[in-house]
Amino acid sequence: MTHHNPGTLYVVATPIGNLDDLTPRAARVLAEVTRIAAEDTRHSARLLAHLGVNTPMLSLHEHNEARRVDTLDGYLTAGENIALISDAGTPLISDPGFVLVRELRARGRHIVPIPGPCALIAALSGAGLPTDRFVFGGFLPAKPGARRQALEDWSAREETLVFYESPHRIMHTLEALKETLPARAVVLARELTKTFETFLQGTPEELLSQLTEDPNQARGEFVVMVAGALPVAQSEHQDISADELMKTLLDEGVGVKQGAAIVARMLGGRKQEWYARLQAIKAEH
Structure with a gap:
């Protein structure tokens, strides 16, 4: 009876546009694995044709991913190596693959990322x-x-x-x-x-x-x-600007709650903290 060592799942990043961005390592893996799990086999067929690769493909997308886990695990158990690719970029990054990788890792399978393009x-x-x-x-x-x-x-x-x-x-x-x-x-x-x-x-x-x-x-x-929000703890000059803005809002009849929302939108920071500062300014008046 022949015993196989379990195969490896390669998570392969593919080009997001320019086909020259595919790494030599990724190209080699796609040519050497037994099969490729692709988000859209018709789309990925163009990449494989460009590479001159005839590796068999099967689909793995958001609608069938959970059902594919046992199938792919069976191939790995039989000693096959498999590549996982998405339509473009790095699999799992807003693309299918999370369920598969999570489940296979839980089962102790060998998973190797092949880094490359990511939008x-x-x-x-x-x-x-x-x-x-x-x-x-x-x-x-x-x-x-x-x-x-x-x-x-x-x-x-x-x-x-x-x-x-x-x-x-x-x-x-x-x-x-x-x-x-x-x-x-x-x-x-x-x-x-x-x-x-x-x-x-x-x-x-x-x-x-x-x-x-x-x-x-x-x-x-x-x-x-x-751009991220500015820290609430501003420099002295920025603090003066923020205070002047808040005083102007209060002088114009804007409520503390609404004023806090406006200042948070304009300067960043947490609305709760601006609310407390507005309350303090209002109390001083």
């Missing part, structure tokens, strides 16, 4: 926003109210905020940013590594104007990056 990292590297700390939020909710609420929830974070967005929703997302974070610097990275790669920067309102004037800029897949 959010490529976008951050060229955006000019702080990258020492950032938060990736994937795709924002589709419904307007939930989208605005999500941005409100993220508004106090001091890290650079990063989201993915599709062409048919980019204008809606910019509208939501205009309502919730109107003064923030926003960078849109579009069609990364492709012929019409573009970086656009401005406030949400400025970007809305640019995309309205040139609808071609609203095409393609987007990485949306938003």
Whole structure:
């Protein structure tokens, strides 16, 4: 009776546009594994044809991933090596694969990442926003109210905020940013590594104007990056500006609760802390 050593699952990053970005190691793995689990086999067939690779494929996407676990585990148990790829970029990063990797790792299978292209990292590297700390939020909710609420929830974070967005929703997302974070610097990275790669920067309102004037800029897949909130503990000069803003709001009859929301949107920080400072200023008056 023949005994097999269990195979390895390779999590392989593939190009997000430019096929030259596929690493030699990734190309070698795709050619050497027994089979490839692909998000869309028709889409990935073009990449394999470009490489001259004829490795058999099976689909693994959000609708069948849970059902594929036992099948793929059976192949691994039989000693086969398998590559997991998504349509573009690094699997699991807003793409299928999490359920499979989690379950196979729980079963003690050998899993090896093959690093390479990732849209959010490529976008951050060229955006000019702080990258020492950032938060990736994937795709924002589709419904307007939930989208605005999500941005409100993220508004106090001091890290650079990063989201993915599709062409048919980019204008809606910019509208939501205009309502919730109107003064923030926003960078849109579009069609990364492709012929019409573009970086656009401005406030949400400025970007809305640019995309309205040139609808071609609203095409393609987007990485949306938003400057993080300023720390509540500002420099002395900034403290004076914040206090003057809060005094002006109170003088104009704006309530403490609403004023705290306005200041948080304009300057960042937590609404609760601005609320306390507004209460203190109001008491002094």
